Amino acid sequence: MADTLFHKVWNAHVVRTLPSGQTQLFVGLHLIHEVTTPQAFDMLRQHGWRVAFPERTFATLDHIVPTTRQMRPFLDVMAEEMTVSLERNCRDAGIPLWMLDADNQGIVHVIGPELGLTQPGMTIACGDSHTSTHGALGAIAFGIGTSQVRDVLASQCLALDPLKVRRIDVNGRLNAGVYAKDVILTIIRRLGVQGGVGYAYEYGGTTLDTMTIDERLTVCNMSIEGGARVGYVNPDDTTFAYLRGRPFAPAGEAFDRAVAWWRQVASDRNARYDDRVTFDAASIEPTVTWGINPGQSVGVSEPIAGDPSDEAFAFMGFTPGRRVTGTKIDVAFIGSCTNGRLSDLEEAARLVRGHRVARHVTALVVPGSQAISRAAEARGLDQVFRQAGFEWRGAGCSMCLGMNPDRLEGRQVCASSSNRNFKGRQGSPTGRTLLMSPAMVAAAAIAGEVVDVRTVLEAVPA
Amino acid sequence: MNSSQGSSLKSQTILSVSGRGLPLRGNDIDTDRIMPARFLVSVSFEGLERHLFEDDRAADSTHPFNDPRYAGASILIVNANFGCGSSREHAPQGIARAGIRAIVGESFSEIFQGNAAVIGLPCFAASHSAVEQLQTLVERNPDMSITADVQSGTITAGSLRIEAAVPKALRDAFISGQWNPTAMLLDRFEEVKAVAGRLPYIQGF
Numbered sequence: 001m002a003d004t005l006f007h008k009v010w011n012a013h014v015v016r017t018l019p020s021g022q023t024q025l026f027v028g029l030h031l032i033h034e035v036t037t038p039q040a041f042d043m044l045r046q047h048g049w050r051v052a053f054p055e056r057t058f059a060t061l062d063h064i065v066p067t068t069r070q071m072r073p074f075l076d077v078m079a080e081e082m083t084v085s086l087e088r089n090c091r092d093a094g095i096p097l098w099m100l101d102a103d104n105q106g107i108v109h110v111i112g113p114e115l116g117l118t119q120p121g122m123t124i125a126c127g128d129s130h131t132s133t134h135g136a137l138g139a140i141a142f143g144i145g146t147s148q149v150r151d152v153l154a155s156q157c158l159a160l161d162p163l164k165v166r167r168i169d170v171n172g173r174l175n176a177g178v179y180a181k182d183v184i185l186t187i188i189r190r191l192g193v194q195g196g197v198g199y200a201y202e203y204g205g206t207t208l209d210t211m212t213i214d215e216r217l218t219v220c221n222m223s224i225e226g227g228a229r230v231g232y233v234n235p236d237d238t239t240f241a242y243l244r245g246r247p248f249a250p251a252g253e254a255f256d257r258a259v260a261w262w263r264q265v266a267s268d269r270n271a272r273y274d275d276r277v278t279f280d281a282a283s284i285e286p287t288v289t290w291g292i293n294p295g296q297s298v299g300v301s302e303p304i305a306g307d308p309s310d311e312a313f314a315f316m317g318f319t320p321g322r323r324v325t326g327t328k329i330d331v332a333f334i335g336s337c338t339n340g341r342l343s344d345l346e347e348a349a350r351l352v353r354g355h356r357v358a359r360h361v362t363a364l365v366v367p368g369s370q371a372i373s374r375a376a377e378a379r380g381l382d383q384v385f386r387q388a389g390f391e392w393r394g395a396g397c398s399m400c401l402g403m404n405p406d407r408l409e410g411r412q413v414c415a416s417s418s419n420r421n422f423k424g425r426q427g428s429p430t431g432r433t434l435l436m437s438p439a440m441v442a443a444a445a446i447a448g449e450v451v452d453v454r455t456v457l458e459a460v461p462a
Numbered sequence: 463m464n465s466s467q468g469s470s471l472k473s474q475t476i477l478s479v480s481g482r483g484l485p486l487r488g489n490d491i492d493t494d495r496i497m498p499a500r501f502l503v504s505v506s507f508e509g510l511e512r513h514l515f516e517d518d519r520a521a522d523s524t525h526p527f528n529d530p531r532y533a534g535a536s537i538l539i540v541n542a543n544f545g546c547g548s549s550r551e552h553a554p555q556g557i558a559r560a561g562i563r564a565i566v567g568e569s570f571s572e573i574f575q576g577n578a579a580v581i582g583l584p585c586f587a588a589s590h591s592a593v594e595q596l597q598t599l600v601e602r603n604p605d606m607s608i609t610a611d612v613q614s615g616t617i618t619a620g621s622l623r624i625e626a627a628v629p630k631a632l633r634d635a636f637i638s639g640q641w642n643p644t645a646m647l648l649d650r651f652e653e654v655k656a657v658a659g660r661l662p663y664i665q666g667f
Contacts, residue, residue, distance in 0.1 A: 012661065015653050018646050020635035026657045028664065036550070038505035047644075052651070053658070064503060078503040085505045119663055129549035129573055145551030145577035146507075151644050157654055159643035160576075161631050193490055194543040197572055227546065229572050254667040261662050293490050293546075311488075401499045401548075422494040422547055429498070429517035 002268035004165045005121075005234055006200045009140045009265055013123045015157060022159040028122040029139075030057040030152045031108050032095070034064055034086040035403065036127030040149040041089040051093040053156040058117060059090045059097040062107045063403045065396030067366055070100050079404070093153075106369020106395045109133040109337035113217060114371055116246025120235035120262035125152050130337050130419065132223040135232030136216035137239055138262065140200070142229060163230060164198055164274035169205035172281035177454035179347075180215035181339060181417070181437035183207065185287040185297045187219075187279065188226040193295040196228025199274070202267060203233050207281040213242040214343040221338045222419050225294035234266040286453050288324045289421045289435040290316060296421075297435070300325055300452040315423060316432050324450050327434065330412040332363040332445035333426075335393075336400040339417035339438045340368030345376050348442035349384045350460060351453070357389035358448025364391040364406070366398040390445070402427025415444040473639030476582055478611040479564035481536025482604065483619070485597035486526050491540065492547035493574065497556045499548075510552055511559035527560075531604040539597050540567035542590070545574025554578040564610045566617055566626050568593050579632045579641055586610055586617065588626035596624060612636045 015024040030053070037059075044051070051057060064079040074080040083099075090097035098105040104115060109130050112118040120138030124131060129143035148158055170183055188195075201223050208216065216233045223231025233239075240259050243249040250258040285299040291312035298304050303321045306313065313319060318327075334340070334348050345365065357363045365385045367373040373395050376382055382392045399406040400418040407427025408414055414426055414433050421433035434450060443453045501513040519525045526532055538557065544567045545553060554577050557565070565578065566586045575585045588596075599622055600606060608619040615627040628636065635641040647654075658664045 013657060015657050016650065018640075018643065020638060020640045020643070020646070021631040022635070022643070024647055024654075026654060026661075028661060035502055039507055039551075042506075049644075049648070052654075056664075076503065082503065082505055122663060127549060129547065131549075143549040143573055145549055145554075145573065145580070147551060147577065147580040147642070151580075151647055154644055155647035155651070155654060156658070157647045159647060161629070193546060194569065197543070197569065224547075224573075227543070227571065250663075250667045257667040258663070261667065293492070401494075403499045403503055420492075420494065420547060422492045424498050424517045425494050427500065429521065 002270040002272065004202060004267045004271045004273065005138060005232060005265055006140060006163065006165045006202065006230070009121055009123060010162060018159055020159065022161055024157050025123060025160050027125045027152050027156050027158060028056065029117060029124045030156070031112055031124065031126040032057060032059045032149065033062050033108050033128065034082045036146045037089065037149055038082060038085040039146050040153055043150045044153055049154040051095065051153045054094040056156060057095045059086060059095050060105055060108050060111055061086065061099055063397045063401070065100065065394065066405050067393035067396050067398050068405070070394055103370055106371065107337045107340065107397055109221065110340060110368035110372070113137055113213065114369055116243050116249030119243065119249065120239060121265040125158060129224045130221055132229065132231045133217050133221040133337055135220040135223070135230060136213055137243070138232060138235030138265065140230055140232065143224060163200040165202055166196070166199045166275040166277065167202045167204060167273040168277050168279070170203070170207035170279040170281050171205040172207060174207060174281050174284065177286055177439065177457050178284050179437040179439060180211060180218040182284050182287040184219045184222040185289065185294065185435065186284045188222065188295050189297045191226055191277065193225060193293050194227045196223065196226040199228050200230035200232065201226065201228040203231065208233055209236070212343065213238060214341045217341065218338055222294065225419060235262045286437065286440055288440065288450060290318050290324050292316065292421055292423050294419065294421060294435060298324055324434065325452055327413065327450045329361060329415045329434070329444050329449060331408060331414040332361055332441050333399045333414055333416040333418065334438045334441050335366030335368065335398050336418035337368060338419040340366060340372070342372050342375050344417065344438040345372070345381055348438045349381045351439055351442040351456060352388040352390065352446060353384050355388055355446045357445045361445050361448055363389060363445040364393055364399065366393045367395050370395045399426055401425055415441045415450065417441050474582070475639040476584060476636040476641065477613060478609055479536060479584070480607060480609045481563065482532070482534060482606065483537045483539050483596070483600035483608045484526055484532040484535035485539045485600045487541060487597060489542040490546055491544050493545055493550050493553040494547055496545065496553040497550060502550060502552050507552065507555040510556035514556040514560050534561065536561060536563045537608050537610055538562045538565045539593065539600060540565060541593060542568040544570050546571040549573045549577070551577045554581060554583055558583050566593065566596065566610060579635065580643065582641055584612055584628050584632070584636055586626035586628055588617065588624050592624035592626065595622060
């Protein structure tokens with residue numbers, strides 16, 4: 001019977017129906033980090049439970065990482081305590097952990113795909129809502145809380161209810177200056193920040209078909225901002241080519257057998273969906289958030305619309321009818337699990353080469369992983385950014401959220417390639433975030449204000 | 463993989479919650495607002511109640527969590543898409559540690575609702591108009607006693623009676639005392655190993 005990837009993968013991982021009526025679902029890959037696990041390991045110890053599948057669990061340090069001074073002990077004693085806790089818990093349980101001195105360290109949602117840990121047909125869980133990212137490779141990936149991290153550590157299972165599946169088709173070619181970030185911001189804008197509650201989002205259509213894995217990762221990453229806990233793209237030749245040769249991907253003949261299985265888990269052509277929505281790629285333009293949730297966005301050529309009494313207007317200092325272009329910025333941030341990958345840095349570097357960051361702007365580039373950092377440096381991108389006046393930092397979550405030293409101050413306005421513009425998200429209770437593509441951030445850093453990247457690209461060599 | 467584990471979780475049924483209400487108006491209240499990220503830099507959930515809505519409360523002296531009329535409330539009354547954003551369990555932990563034992567709202571983020579359930583905090587979903595009625599009623603009568611009944615899916619406050627359901631599987635879990643699922647998940651570990659044994663990627667293809 002024709003079915004969706006979501007149902008095929010779900011069914012392959014069902015252990016049983018629990019007495020409560022929920023499904024006991026096996027988790028194929030558990031990724032952990034320092035923020036949402038210390039209490040989970042404590043609960044395990046209280047009950048005398050061991051980690052059931054340490055070989056299916058991998059750990060890294062990302063949220064609290066200082067991106068400048070990285071010597072231990074960290075200056076923030078609480079951050080140091082969390083780090084020590086993660087080290088001890090992983091050592092005791094036999095879980096591989098990539099710390100700052102390890103080549104593989106980086107943001108958990110960046111290193112999973114990069115190392116080939118993330119594979120089609122898997123169920124994946126991580127104590128972080130952006131776990132939806134991993135769906136870009138055809139996995140079903142759930143963001144979970146700390147008590148559920150405890151459950152996965154103890155049993156390698158979750159108690160869950162199945163989701164409905166909404167097929168989102170994006171068809172056609174994206175115009176120059178329009179990126180995967182603009183696609184997902186547009187999807188969230190139209191379907192709403194709550195529109196995906198109860199759904200897994202299956203992204204497809206010719207636009208997604210021709211996207212690179214980096215681009216698909218950006219789209220799936222922000223599924224949760226549209227309320228969808230899970231987002232995915234069916235695995236295809238692009239997926240298989242991406243995985244071939246990665247450290248944790250199957251090798252040799254096993255890779256060929258894996259591809260055969262991965263093809264089978266993709267949604268069937270005539271699969272039935274609970275809902276379908278279609279977008280026209282050509283109608284999407286560079287998109288920027290003006291408000292305090294990721295659905296409050298606008299195309300750069302449009303005026304901002306909305307109810308003037310919405311608290312977002314007063315908080316952000318915008319008024320309906322205005323455009324986002326021309327908004328002066330104080331900080332430019334390129335990084336995060338949404339847009340901190342090599343292709344993001346390459347595109348941003350293409351725009352800043354030979355230019356200078358505006359005098360009043362603090363600009364930083366934070367690679368999503370140490371591997372990306374090394375690859376960028378090998379291409380000389382760090383020099384391009386430094387010469388333009390950007391700071392080149394160590395890998396981590398950085399200014400996406402206020403859990404490390406990289407934070408906004410006061411009412412600063414930040415052009416950010418990250419995923420959330422919530423009040424206080426970037427570390428200052430009154431700080432203001434404008435979400436946009438990394439290319440748009442680069443252009444804003446140079447101009448000192450939000451500009452339409454398409455006007456800048458015209459003068460840039462391809 | 464480790465073999466079978468003993469379990470010792472006590473179950474406790476949650477049939478209904480009674481107490482005073484705390485109306486908190488606004489849609490899309492995200493978990494960064496409920497518990498700002500800087501308070502996640504800790505290895506424990508202890509004391510999180512002190513930082514609940516800390517930035518919103520500092521910015522607005524009339525914030526309901528600053529209002530002494532609502533001190534000691536047990537039932538939080540919110541609007542749509544409450545708890546969206548980050549999966550941080552620190553948000554429902556802070557709410558529960560502040561004495562809230564049930565939340566009534568128009569709708570909730572899935573991750574938030576799941577995180578709340580596993581710590582024994584039921585989230586009831588009601589219509590927009592029913593929630594507004596309840597919020598207005600409590601704003602006028604902060605001392606009014608409210609009862610949120612899990613089994614029947616009703617909220618009663620004086621003469622007001624509204625329908626407000628907990629999703630079926632979670633409702634059954636609260637009624638049977640199995641809202642903390644770890645023990646159930648460990649119950650038949652052989653079946654877990656059997657599923658792992660059937661998955662090609664676990665077996666190295």
